[in-house]
Amino acid sequence: MLAQVRSYTLFGLDAVPVTVEVDVSPGLPSYALVGLPDKAVEESRERVRAALKNSGFPYPQARVVVNLAPAELRKEGSHFDLPIALGLLAAQGVVPLEGLAGLAVAGELGLDGALRPVPGAVNLALGALGEGKKLLLPLESAKEAALVEGVEVYGAESLLQAVAYLRGEEDPKRAEPDDPVALIEVLDLRDVKGQAKAKRALEIAAAGYHHLLMVGSPGSGKTMLARRLPFLLPPLSQEAALEVSRIHSAAGQILKGLLRTPPFRAPHHTVSYAGLIGGGAIPKPGEVSLAHRGVLFLDEFPEFSRDALEALRQPLEDGVVTVSRARASLTFPARFLLVAAMNPCPCGWYGDPERACTCTPASRQRYVGKISGPLLDRFDLVVEVPRLTPAELARAPEGEGTEAVRERVLRARERMLARQGRPNGELAGKALREHVRLTSGAENLLQAAAKRMLLSARSYDRLLRVARTIADLQGAESVEENHVAEALAYRKTL
Numbered sequence: 001m002l003a004q005v006r007s008y009t010l011f012g013l014d015a016v017p018v019t020v021e022v023d024v025s026p027g028l029p030s031y032a033l034v035g036l037p038d039k040a041v042e043e044s045r046e047r048v049r050a051a052l053k054n055s056g057f058p059y060p061q062a063r064v065v066v067n068l069a070p071a072e073l074r075k076e077g078s079h080f081d082l083p084i085a086l087g088l089l090a091a092q093g094v095v096p097l098e099g100l101a102g103l104a105v106a107g108e109l110g111l112d113g114a115l116r117p118v119p120g121a122v123n124l125a126l127g128a129l130g131e132g133k134k135l136l137l138p139l140e141s142a143k144e145a146a147l148v149e150g151v152e153v154y155g156a157e158s159l160l161q162a163v164a165y166l167r168g169e170e171d172p173k174r175a176e177p178d179d180p181v182a183l184i185e186v187l188d189l190r191d192v193k194g195q196a197k198a199k200r201a202l203e204i205a206a207a208g209y210h211h212l213l214m215v216g217s218p219g220s221g222k223t224m225l226a227r228r229l230p231f232l233l234p235p236l237s238q239e240a241a242l243e244v245s246r247i248h249s250a251a252g253q254i255l256k257g258l259l260r261t262p263p264f265r266a267p268h269h270t271v272s273y274a275g276l277i278g279g280g281a282i283p284k285p286g287e288v289s290l291a292h293r294g295v296l297f298l299d300e301f302p303e304f305s306r307d308a309l310e311a312l313r314q315p316l317e318d319g320v321v322t323v324s325r326a327r328a329s330l331t332f333p334a335r336f337l338l339v340a341a342m343n344p345c346p347c348g349w350y351g352d353p354e355r356a357c358t359c360t361p362a363s364r365q366r367y368v369g370k371i372s373g374p375l376l377d378r379f380d381l382v383v384e385v386p387r388l389t390p391a392e393l394a395r396a397p398e399g400e401g402t403e404a405v406r407e408r409v410l411r412a413r414e415r416m417l418a419r420q421g422r423p424n425g426e427l428a429g430k431a432l433r434e435h436v437r438l439t440s441g442a443e444n445l446l447q448a449a450a451k452r453m454l455l456s457a458r459s460y461d462r463l464l465r466v467a468r469t470i471a472d473l474q475g476a477e478s479v480e481e482n483h484v485a486e487a488l489a490y491r492k493t494l
Contacts, residue, residue, distance in 0.1 A: 003090035003097060005083040006104040008127045009068075009075045010120045012283060012330035013250050015127025019069045020080065022087030027063035035068030038076045047078075047109045048085045055113035055159045060092055074327060076282060079118035082107035082136075085159060086166070099166035104133045107141070113159040121145040122242075122249035125153060136162060142175035144255045147245065178256045187228045189405060192221050194388050194396035199225070201383040201490055203405050206232035207412040208469030209425035210462075211316065211338040211378060213301070215492065216385030217355075218348045222341035225385070226266075226297045229339060232406050233262045234413055236293055243333065244293050247285050263294035265336075269303040276308045277315075283323035283330045288315050291336040301340040302370040309375055312338070316378050319426075337425075340379070342371075352387060380425065380462045382492040412472040424469045432461060436468050441481045449488050463487050 003022045008015035018035075031045055052059045066084055068075045083105040089095040106124055108116040115138035118124075125145035128135040134152040137145055142155030155175040156162040164170035189199060198214060202225055205212040214222045236244060241258040248263070249255055267276060267287045278286035288296060298304060315321040319335035344350040345364040350357040359367075376382075388396065416423050420435050427435060438446065446467075450460050464479075466487040471479045 001091045001093065003087045003100070005087045005090070005100055006131075006133060007080060007083040007106050008104065008124050009073065010077065010123055010250055011073070011328070012332065013123060013246055013285070015120065015123045016073060017127065017131065018073070018075060018080075020083040020087050021067040021069060022084065022091045023065045023067075024060045024088070024091040025063050025065075029061050029063070031064045031066075033066045033068075035066075035071045036074045037068060037080075038074065040078045041068070041075050041080050044078065044081045044084055044109075047081050047111065048088065050111040051081070051085060051109040051113040051159055052088065054111060055163075057089060057094060057159075057163070058092060060088065064088070074282060077118065078108040078116075079106040079120075079124075081109035082115065082138075082159070082162065085109060086162065089163065095163055095166045099168070102133055103136055104128045104131070105136045105162075107136075107138045107156075107162075109159060115139070115156055115158055115162070117141040117144075117254055119252040120250045122148060122246045122255065125151050126246065128153075136165070136172075137175075139175070140254065143178050144249065146175040146177045147255065147258050148242070186231050186402060188402045189228050189232075190398050190401045192224050192228070192399075193393050194399075195221055195225065195385060196399065197489075198222075198383050198385045199399065199405075201381045202229055202232065203409060203473065204466060204469050204490075205229065205337065205339070205381055206406075207409045207423075207473055208380075208416070208465060209337055209423035210380035210466055210469065211425075212340070212381045212383070213376075213379040214339070214341045214383055214385045215344055216341075217343065217352050217387040220385045220387040222385050223297075223299060226295070226299075226339045226341060227264065228402060229295050229297075229337070230262045230264045231402050232409050233294070233337075234410055235260050236262060240293050247289055247292055247333070251285055251290060261294075263291055264297065265291040265294070266297040266299065269298070269300045271304070271308065273305065273308045273311060276304075277311045277321055278323045278330075278332055279325075281325060282328050283325055283332075285332045286321070286323075288312070288321055288334040288336060289332040292333045294336060296336045296338050298338070298340045301342040302367055306370065306372075309370075310372060313375055313378065338379075341385075343367075354389065377456055377458050377462075380466050381490040383490055384492055408473055411475075412469065415472045415475070416469075424465045424472065427465055427468070428461065432464060436464050437478045438464075438467075438484075439478050439480050442467070442479050442484045445481050445484050449484070453488075453491065459491075463491065466490060 005020040117140040121141040121144040125148035129151040139155035145153045153175045154172040165172040315334040321334040345359040349355040467483045470483040
């Protein structure tokens with residue numbers, strides 16, 4: 001008897017439909033699994049056999065062929081356990097074939113028949129929604145998949161319960177997403193003493209979505225500042241939250257709710273090229289995609305591998321990253337706000353008023369030279385974060401909190417969206433010239449600065465965008481001289 005069960009395989013961020021065909025026919029007992037399965041799928045034979053036996057179901061003493069169609073697409077993951085098991089039971093008449101009609105199934109089996117969560121539940125739900133099918137998943141994954149509106153998701157705790165649903169012996173319970181537990185703790189800017197200029201740069205970066213590089217000695221507060229940036233950004237819209245959530249779900253994260261706060265990713269400087277950009281036989285999203293719509297923080301910036309840093313240039317411009325392999329070429333979203341931090345020299349104390357730098361001019365030059373000019377040119381804001389002495393820390397005023405700064409950021413972002421439909425950091429070409437609106441004095445100052453500082457065309461445009469954001473934060477219609485002057489203050493030369 002032949003049984004067919006609908007399932008999906010993750011191909012990048014997309015759930016590609018897969019039909020699990022199970023044929024049980026007379027002959028010597030054997031088991032053949034075809035359709036380009038990976039090792040995890042091949043090992044499903046032993047998991048399925050033990051799960052059926054320990055759940056009290058028969059395992060066919062016959063010739064069994066399992067085909068994962070389409071045959072030319074490579075299948076990955078343990079989530080084919082449940083559809084294979086249900087297919088074997090349906091082929092033996094234990095489960096009615098009509099119970100599988102209009103249903104998509106995925107789930108990993110334990111040897112005792114318990115169902116374990118699988119990665120990519122949000123993506124699987126989007127696949128089922130596109131086909132108009134109901135979805136049966138392990139209970140924990142079902143709660144995650146239920147975050148997608150418009151698809152019927154049912155959760156089961158075991159193979160026994162899934163079979164009871166299909167036989168009509170037990171009413172399937174529609175899954176509901178978990179109630180959001182404790183929200184992410186909001187990190188307050190008041191925790192950072194002093195550093196008024198760096199805080200202002202953070203505000204400008206959040207308002208206009210401008211890339212930021214902080215340069216300062218160890219312990220000056222660079223990491224503390226960067227970790228507070230996501231809480232200055234506007235919350236994610238429903239569409240953006242679903243887009244970000246499906247990326248994190250495909251990467252294996254179990255979600256308790258849609259990700260509403262912009263993500264913050266801070267990979268260690270030893271991260272590989274594939275870990276940062278994405279990779280694998282079938283490419284998976286890397287850190288640049290996991291930071292989509294949020295912040296990618298690279299501490300010890302010059303210590304990252306040169307290849308990984310140079311690979312950032314394309315996603316910084318295009319907002320997407322394409323990973324090509326022999327078997328597949330996939331494009332992942334990667335529109336992130338890059339924040340980098342570095343020391344002024346290898347020992348970290350160059351320019352410090354209290355501690356002497358032990359580096360030679362040549363070693364300082366080599367250290368800074370690890371960052372290429374074209375990559376450095378992509379930072380809209382470069383700000384110095386000096387280390388404060390204990391006495392200065394004690395006298396430093398508390399400053400504004402995150403909530404007050406965030407209100408200004410939100411108002412400025414609303415002006416940008418009303419005027420041009422996007423943040424200033426994404427303006428380019430004709431749209432940039434149209435919406436900047438320089439006064440004559442501001443234009444003269446900008447031209448003189450560009451000539452004196454030998455600005456490239458890209459740097460010139462970035463200066464315009466920063467000045468436009470400063471004007472928006474002040475509620476000004478046109479970019480004036482003081483806005484351009486402040487923007488020039490964030491063009492520190494390394």
